[in-house]
Amino acid sequence: MAFTLEDILLVLLHQQPSTAFDLQSRHQRIVGSRGAVSLPRVLAAVNRLRRTGxxxxxxxxxxxxxxxxxxxxxxxxxxxxxxxxxxxxVDANSTPDDLVLQGLLALAADRSDFDEFTYQAQLLLRLRQGQLEALHASQVEAARVAYEREILRALVVWLHQLPAQRADDQARGPGVSR
Incomplete structure (x- = not known):
């Protein structure tokens, strides 16, 4: 299941209280210009979140x-x-793009939440890699499977490198473990 705008805003607000304008700006920094949303959409999502408590x-x-x-x-x-x-x-139907967004949002989450996300995402990716290995495909399907393998491999590498991007990990410096 893809993240909704409300899901993203809740994660951003968990990091620090903000105005709707600041939320829109932070949202754009995470998703880039292709996924940017307008201030009226942010305000509508804020109103829905307020109504749900x-x-x-x-x-x-x-x-x-x-x-x-x-x-x-x-x-x-x-x-x-x-x-x-x-x-x-981590939803079993998550796409690679869903996992990347979830990983970017998890970067600023509590350490335990971040660790749980990376663990769950890696489990899902290992399962998918095993499923791809078990496929006996035609030539055309084999090309598609090869592409999917590379996407999964790149995502696994990215997930393994993601902890180094966390602010609390960077503050400790290289070679210092928790």
């Missing part, structure tokens, strides 16, 4: 004039549970 609005006076007309948003406890479940569950 997954986020709260901070209506206190702004700390700066820059934020004067922007409401700060934060995740509620219900939203944290939803966010954690979505981030750590």
């Amino acid at each position: 997954d986020l709260a609005e901070d209506r206190s006076p702004p700390v700066s004039t820059r934020l004067a007309n922007r409401t700060m948003l934060s995740v509620t406890e219900a939203g944290r549970r939803r966010q954690k479940a979505r981030l750590t569950t």
Whole structure:
């Protein structure tokens, strides 16, 4: 199952309270220009999350004039549970693109959530690799299977390298393990 905009916003809000404008900007940095969404779509998703009780609005006076007309948003406890479940569950039907997005979102998650995601994703990829190896395909199908093998191989390598991209791992420096 692909991540919805609401799923992505919950993960971004888990990292730090933000305004809808900041969420849109951070979303674009993660998904790139091809997957960017407009501010009205972000605001509609924020309204849906607020109605379901997954986020709260901070209506206190702004700390700066820059934020004067922007409401700060934060995740509620219900939203944290939803966010954690979505981030750590790797769907059996996930595409490589789904796994990449989930991995990028997991980078800033709690260490245990990140570790659970990478573990689950690697299990899924090993299963898929085994399924591809068991196929006896025609020439055309063999070419498609070879392509899929390469995509899976690249994704496995990327997942193994992903922990080095985490901010807490980078702060410890090279050669220091947890």
